Amino acid sequence: MRKSPKQQRSQKMVDALIEATGRAIAEHGLAHASTNHIAVLAGVSVGSLYQYFDSKGALLEALLDRLSRDLAGLIDQRIDSLLDADVRSTVHGLLSAVFAFMQKDEGLYLELARNWHQLHSMRVVDVLERHMFEVCRLYLLRHLNQFRIANPHAVLFVIINSTLMTLIRYLSQPNSHLRKDEIIDCLSDMLAAYMQSLNEAPVKA
Amino acid sequence: MRKSPKQQRSQKMVDALIEATGRAIAEHGLAHASTNHIAVLAGVSVGSLYQYFDSKGALLEALLDRLSRDLAGLIDQRIDSLLDADVRSTVHGLLSAVFAFMQKDEGLYLELARNWHQLHSMRVVDVLERHMFEVCRLYLLRHLNQFRIANPHAVLFVIINSTLMTLIRYLSQPNSHLRKDEIIDCLSDMLAAYMQSLNEAPVKA
Amino acid sequence: MRKSPKQQRSQKMVDALIEATGRAIAEHGLAHASTNHIAVLAGVSVGSLYQYFDSKGALLEALLDRLSRDLAGLIDQRIDSLLDADVRSTVHGLLSAVFAFMQKDEGLYLELARNWHQLHSMRVVDVLERHMFEVCRLYLLRHLNQFRIANPHAVLFVIINSTLMTLIRYLSQPNSHLRKDEIIDCLSDMLAAYMQSLNEAPVKA
Amino acid sequence: MRKSPKQQRSQKMVDALIEATGRAIAEHGLAHASTNHIAVLAGVSVGSLYQYFDSKGALLEALLDRLSRDLAGLIDQRIDSLLDADVRSTVHGLLSAVFAFMQKDEGLYLELARNWHQLHSMRVVDVLERHMFEVCRLYLLRHLNQFRIANPHAVLFVIINSTLMTLIRYLSQPNSHLRKDEIIDCLSDMLAAYMQSLNEAPVKA
């Protein structure tokens, strides 16, 4: 970012541009979301756009960062009430919250998720993965006596990404015949069963 | 495809172009893989490219289709020996084969997987998902007495996509500190545990 | 047109581009008048060309429209002084004016007329024909008692197009041994004789 | 033409290519009538096309030449029966024949006339004009005592081109509400009246 937004006005402009970027991608796909179009959607000139962002790439980065931060914040909001619950309830609660989140802002995030494959989207997953690692660490600390995990790094990687990536896959499909609560239920069940099994028959690796 | 390649030479050209497309994307990313660049990599002229493919998009489709077909074929090769095994062994076997596959062709597929987010990659997942659905159906028929699944559509969606998408995620990371057999083990364990649990406490949905 | 030219500068650009288009066609023929070439002649970049015109076709349309409009305006200028004269004088006056017009702008229009066959030039004739129809209608109204025309549509079509198309044909020839006033005289005589004859022996159709 | 067609086969090929050229232009317009397309329509390969014609331009020239020759031949066929008639009947007869000609060959020539403005079509008019000059000369010789023309070059130019160009203009319009016999009648009347008037009040020039 060229300028640190010192004034309210600047911050608003930055926000408007990021949101416009999201909206432009949602409408036209990444390839046809031009800087001019973004500027129009944001209600400013292209020149102004370049006063706050070095390049189109910087705009995209900022959008993905905001998306990551928003999703991470969402998790943090619920974390306290979820850390005490059992695995199934925790996963269930988190996924429900994510789904709810995706539908706000007039479906902007949903539309973005549908254009997921066009975004340099792994950045968001990276951030979320790191965040979820931390959440999981906290969760496991609280339930220390319940779980004995031989290879926590790999297990957490599989758990977190199975959930996130299946969610992305589900959201990427424009017309699925599956309801979101069916997906949430199955994912919750799967993770609960896996966590349960880890105690009974420890992982070999 | 504009011309049906009747001669060996033509088929070779088609293959060369598809491979060059893969290589160009792997090297420079989808956005900078221009038709001219692809033609140079394939050792032919742009004109030739357009004698065999209607557009750049058609080339990409062909590449993704070949990737899908190759991966589907890979599954089919192993299917007989895997259908009789238990869930864990089956998943383990399949994933091992996929990993092996990704490393041939001088790592082209691996590099493609790393650029996954730039591809219209859901096409491949679509095909693989459909293929895996069929494989799972066959598997469940053979082990009819072992599994009672209340909501097979949702369960299969979660099982298949958890595996595929986690795999993609793993392959997308250039430098993971996790070894591939750790991932395979965990995924195998998770699915085995899930399948097992379905009999004991049937899904609610 | 992509942008409505709000400022003087914009209108100048539009004009420069249209004129450059005319010049490019006059110099190299329609087939070799590329957008880049036109932009260079206009002293701007290709990008600017496409900010003011949607396509090369739109540029050509604009050129032809300007030509039509200019010629139509030319007719309107003289209309009052011509409507009262006899047929011969009217035709004579109009054609003289057209010839004069073709020689201004450093002979651009003359050169365009010589490349006539390469233009989608019927558009200009269409407009001029419609305009001339109206002029002729006014003329006939003023001389109502002189002419009784059985099939006015066909007669006007033949009168107008004989004049226009013969003029075009004459201008298309780079080196004619006929002087323009010879052509004007003959055309005037022919139309005068024809109009005269219509009263004496009405058309059969 | 690269080769003088020594054998029947060659002549057939040349003819087939010229006709295919006409058909391709009639179907797709000059700009989109590619050599490959022409070759396909002619039932030969592009390579063969280039054995008989140096370039696409040469093909177009040959087509226009054939068109000119065919039209000139048409005039010659009727010439004897027309030279003795009065001006009106002669013009009427000639135009009727031309219209009939345009409708043979499944309307190929008609379609070509509609694409007239895209052709380098003045070549045809050139040839026809020269031919018509000769015909008119013969006509005037036979009716020497009837017509006294002060400026025969200009008069013939206007007469011939008024007729030809108005005809072209009429044929160029896809949907005219005027019938062809209306056009023929008016043109005949006009020329007859003009010729008549030349005796009464000689041209001034």
Added chain:
DNA sequence: CATGAATGAGAGTTCATTCAT
């Protein structure tokens, strides 16, 4: 600071022409 007209490199695509078979 904001603007948006201007830029121009580079994209995808076409097609007249050639030449090894």
Added chain:
DNA sequence: TATGAATGAACTCTCATTCAT
């Protein structure tokens, strides 16, 4: 002699970026 796959220059058009106002 006939073929048609291969060529590549040239085309139209886009859009991230700049800079005079």
